Amino acid sequence: MQRIRHSEGRPQVTGFFDTATSSVQYVVTDPDTRRCAIIDPVLDFDAASGATSTASADELLGYVKEHGLEVEWVLDTHPHADHLSAAQYLKQQTGAPTAIGQKITEVQALWKDIYHWPELACDGSQWDRLWAEGDRFSIGSLEVEVLFSPGHTLASVTYRVGDAAFVHDTLFQPDFGTARADFPGGDAQALWQSIQDLLALPEDTRIFTGHDYRPGGREPRWESTVAEQRRDNIHLQGQHEAGYIAMRNGRDQDLPMPALMLPSLQVNILGGRLPKAESNGRRYLKIPLNAF
Known part of the structure; x- marks a missing residue:
């Protein structure tokens, strides 16, 4: 895939x-202007009680305030299946626009059927901006390039900011x-190609991941480089496309669905909005039985 020139800046x-949820949220700051973006914020949710909380998002806001930053964007990389998005809450608190990849409309159409949700608007209007492959925008003086990275979901994108890729x-x-x-909407072949596109970036590109599952109980990590991924990633060593697809499909057959998938997608395809309150003032999540 042809790339635009490497964006300058760190x-x-x-x-x-x-x-x-083993998730990683990011505040990405331009040191020159003190402007920043928030990527993949978490809205806390306790499935046992149905309680929501903004504690994680408030920690991000506390960091922003402490360091005198201005939030320019609230960005999601994809519609998450393992946590609720706090994008709308952060928009309310900061006034910053929200954005996600434009293929979110296809994900909405999939889940509209699963949830039997005839009134759902599948046009991405729940966000302020929908990104296409190759779109560029700015965080302060830093240029951001949007890369389409499908496979995990239909709508997954990577944000390349200077020498960093999310x-x-x-x-x-x-x-x-x-x-x-x-x-x-996931696809192992598409995932393989997305991985190859990322590994084709300059080897000193910093790679920031969306989760860390802490193998062996080690401390959480979320940063590596393209060079480290090429050399050390345990799923890619000596691997070719057909072998990777077979490995990925085989492993996925034995993985349980994320505990929060059904609540999360119902909120996240609305851009992080909770369901509207009903006549008694309460909000409810709809769980499709025996859908998977």
Whole structure:
């Protein structure tokens, strides 16, 4: 895939690890202008009680305030299946626009059928901006390039900011491997190609992952480089396309669905909005039985 020139600049990247979902949220800052973007924020949700909380998102806001930053964007890399997105809450708190990849409309159409949700608008209007492959925008003086990275989901994108790439659930840390591809709209062959596109970036590109599952109980990590991924990723060593697809499909057959998938997608295809309150003032999530 042809790439635009390598964006100059080195953003300051601060990761916030969410232990409950093994997710990593990011504040990406242009040191020259003190403007920043928030990537993949978590809205806390306790499935046992149905309680939501903004504690994780408020930690991000506390960091922004402490360091005198201005939030320019609230970005999601894809519609998450393992945590609720806090994008709308952060938009309300900061005024920053929200954005996601334009293929979200295809994901909405898939889940509209699964949830039997005839009133759902499948046009991406729940976000302020939908990105296409090759789109560019700015965080302060830093140029951001949007790369289409399907496979884990139909709508997955990578944000390349200077020497950093936020690759969501395509690559994990080298000692854990790569993402699953068995969700609705996922595809192992597309995932393989997305991985090859990322590995074709300059070898000193910093890779920031969307999760860390801490193999062996080690401390959380979320940063590597393209060179480290090429050399050490346990799913890619000596691998070719057909072998990878067979490995990925085989592994995915034995993986349980994420515990929060059905609640999460119902919120996340609305851009992080909770369901509307009903006549009694309460909000409800709809769970399709025996759908998977």
